[in-house]
Amino acid sequence: VVGCAKKQETVFINIDDSIVTSAAAREAIEEACVRNNLKVVDSNPDYTISLSLDSSLSSQGYRISNENKTISITGGDETGLLYGAYQVSESINLNNNIKDVKSEEGTPYLEKRGFRLNPLFDIRTPCYCASGDSYRAGIEDSWDIEYWRGVFKTMSYMRYNWFELSELSPYPTMVKVPGYEYLAIDDVWKYTGEYDDTYKGNCTNMFRPEHLQEGNYEVIKKITIDEKISYFQSVIALAHSYGIKVQFAVMNIYAGYENYVDPTITTDCTNEKTKDYFYKATKTFLETYDIDSLKTGAGENMDYPSGTEDLTEQYIYDVYANAIQDAFKEREDKKNFVFLHEYNELKWQYWKDFPYAVHVSTRYADTHMYAVTNPIYTQEKRDSLPEGVYDSYNLRNEDAYHFTWYDPIWMREFCKNMKDPKSVGFVLGSAGYYMGKEYEFVDESLNGGYYYQRHWLNYTMLGRFSYNPEMEINYFEELIFDHYREVDRELVKIAIDAITYGSKWLCEFQKLFYTGGTDSSWYPETCQSHPALFGYLDIKRFVNSDNAYGGSNYYSFAAYARDLKSGTIDPNKKTPLQVAETLKENAKKSMEAIKLFDQKGNTNTELQNLIEDQRTVYCLSLFYSEKVLAAVNLRQYNDTSDTTYQQKALNNTNNVISYWDQYSESFLARFKPERFTRMGIVDPNQYKDAVKKDLTTIQKWTCRLYN
Numbered sequence: 001v002v003g004c005a006k007k008q009e010t011v012f013i014n015i016d017d018s019i020v021t022s023a024a025a026r027e028a029i030e031e032a033c034v035r036n037n038l039k040v041v042d043s044n045p046d047y048t049i050s051l052s053l054d055s056s057l058s059s060q061g062y063r064i065s066n067e068n069k070t071i072s073i074t075g076g077d078e079t080g081l082l083y084g085a086y087q088v089s090e091s092i093n094l095n096n097n098i099k100d101v102k103s104e105e106g107t108p109y110l111e112k113r114g115f116r117l118n119p120l121f122d123i124r125t126p127c128y129c130a131s132g133d134s135y136r137a138g139i140e141d142s143w144d145i146e147y148w149r150g151v152f153k154t155m156s157y158m159r160y161n162w163f164e165l166s167e168l169s170p171y172p173t174m175v176k177v178p179g180y181e182y183l184a185i186d187d188v189w190k191y192t193g194e195y196d197d198t199y200k201g202n203c204t205n206m207f208r209p210e211h212l213q214e215g216n217y218e219v220i221k222k223i224t225i226d227e228k229i230s231y232f233q234s235v236i237a238l239a240h241s242y243g244i245k246v247q248f249a250v251m252n253i254y255a256g257y258e259n260y261v262d263p264t265i266t267t268d269c270t271n272e273k274t275k276d277y278f279y280k281a282t283k284t285f286l287e288t289y290d291i292d293s294l295k296t297g298a299g300e301n302m303d304y305p306s307g308t309e310d311l312t313e314q315y316i317y318d319v320y321a322n323a324i325q326d327a328f329k330e331r332e333d334k335k336n337f338v339f340l341h342e343y344n345e346l347k348w349q350y351w352k353d354f355p356y357a358v359h360v361s362t363r364y365a366d367t368h369m370y371a372v373t374n375p376i377y378t379q380e381k382r383d384s385l386p387e388g389v390y391d392s393y394n395l396r397n398e399d400a401y402h403f404t405w406y407d408p409i410w411m412r413e414f415c416k417n418m419k420d421p422k423s424v425g426f427v428l429g430s431a432g433y434y435m436g437k438e439y440e441f442v443d444e445s446l447n448g449g450y451y452y453q454r455h456w457l458n459y460t461m462l463g464r465f466s467y468n469p470e471m472e473i474n475y476f477e478e479l480i481f482d483h484y485r486e487v488d489r490e491l492v493k494i495a496i497d498a499i500t501y502g503s504k505w506l507c508e509f510q511k512l513f514y515t516g517g518t519d520s521s522w523y524p525e526t527c528q529s530h531p532a533l534f535g536y537l538d539i540k541r542f543v544n545s546d547n548a549y550g551g552s553n554y555y556s557f558a559a560y561a562r563d564l565k566s567g568t569i570d571p572n573k574k575t576p577l578q579v580a581e582t583l584k585e586n587a588k589k590s591m592e593a594i595k596l597f598d599q600k601g602n603t604n605t606e607l608q609n610l611i612e613d614q615r616t617v618y619c620l621s622l623f624y625s626e627k628v629l630a631a632v633n634l635r636q637y638n639d640t641s642d643t644t645y646q647q648k649a650l651n652n653t654n655n656v657i658s659y660w661d662q663y664s665e666s667f668l669a670r671f672k673p674e675r676f677t678r679m680g681i682v683d684p685n686q687y688k689d690a691v692k693k694d695l696t697t698i699q700k701w702t703c704r705l706y707n
Helices: 022-035 078-095 133-137 145-157 225-241 256-261 272-288 310-328 379-383 408-417 456-467 473-483 489-512 539-543 557-566 576-600 605-640 643-670 684-699
Strands: 010-014 047-053 062-067 070-075 104-106 112-117 162-167 188-191 217-221 245-250 293-296 338-342 357-361 364-367 390-396 423-429 674-676 680-682
Touching (some): 022 145, 070 078, 078 104, 078 145, 078 473, 112 456, 133 674, 225 245, 245 338, 272 310, 293 310, 310 338, 408 456, 408 473, 423 456, 489 605, 539 557, 539 605, 539 684, 557 605, 605 643, 643 684
Parallel strands (some): 010 047, 162 245, 245 293, 293 338, 338 357, 357 390, 364 390
Antiparallel strands (some): 062 104
């Protein structure tokens, strides 16, 4: 019959609504149906999707079968059921139909796949990064339940199953503490003044009394403490509805607002008033909120007499261990509660009889995860853990906040290598940038979107490969094609090539040059540290660097110079010259793809912004390539007194200046200058003179003897 339209197929979704993740599972399947011209009905369907639980399957595991137009999704628990629903919805999207949904099973590779946010809720109880512009911009979002719905929905679909809410001491904002009710605060205050570089992003100086002076703050929300408690309870319940467990992290001892109101509450860990308050606050918090884990450590701000360091661990036990035991002594549902302790401060003798699980937190890849796929920094610590104690990796992205990143081969290997008998998995986060919603774009139409959605390639890789590292790269590319299904497939493939090659600069360069120390010492996107440290990292810091990334098998600048001088170059190590060439080649390949993309034309805003990221990164890659060459040539001049090398270093540095100017122009055409908590102001233009100063350094270089 000519002209007859294809019949719209119908789907019935059968799920027990009492399952905590049922709404999220139904939502995912319904969205896929709508997107693929399938109609969800209540009766007489063409297809039935039936969801149920089966405890014989593993936790977070699922089984999917597709027989006789009935798709059965079985979950080992509520989270596994949701992941099965996600997998079916994904299959519908990739096939553009329901009949080809694949029968398959899934089990988690890493048990814990978490993400961390440290939002600013009130200037009276600031987070430890409150001075950063991204934190200040996000305070209103923090009080919007729909904001949190977007966060949990996004991260759950990426297969993250833990959320860490990390704060300093938010108790006055979140609980009414018996005997200390006078510390509970109504309303939400936002600081209206300016921050400067004296705010260093730690536990010691974010709260300042002058913030609370008339004219220095605005009340952005009228709300009682009881309404706040109800709100936070809803946020935690929302996380659970997306299969996400909640871990609360608190710092020690942060008593800013409490001390301001009641000076008898101090940072002295031997102060009985301090102990009493924080014990009762923690116990009340645990009784008020249905969280799954509590994290803390000896912290950055604990006062104690010299030679009595063990008092810090006694404080941790007296406050947190006792609060946990007293809050949950009659709570059978909390038998699997986890106390997470920072590894460096753990004194195991205090915890051997603690009746709940004790895990530790180590910085798996220090503060810069984008370097090697097998970091070596914490293996010795894991090997030393007592029986029954596990490591929950603290993954830190202090590397690239602005630019989208994609390297599936690197990420899959990184995820595979995280598996360890003494580890449960990881929590990913940043201490220098708030990964909530973004407000840093010059084009205001781009502001207000979720950070994790704009960077979905990066964080989907981490979430999905840590759930299933055997997922094929080709399959992941199909997810990208489906994400941009309205765009010509060939154009999307060109964009994938551009970002794949463009992203490689970060890991490549950080294997060669690693500052170590704190996250304040190195920000690759602008070659800077906090102004209180070095500011711009000049050529002298490259020449003198003797610290390649641990486990990289790359030469540092200094080690390469020593072996070159002695004629003992190790052919199995990658040299700075080879790194410079790799940076240049990858930048060239990325730009070739960008030019081809431009020629073909594009109307998709999201994809265009991905390309604009790589256009800017192209200049940064070449900047680092030339800066590496300049440092090598300057060291060669130093070691040989051959002025030919000095001239080469000058030529390289002129190229460095040119690429930095191009980078600055491209960067600032897209991103506003802003204050980062750990870096001060991030604005490439502010370092133009510092970049040029390297010419003078080279011209006036006095040859010297290096060890």
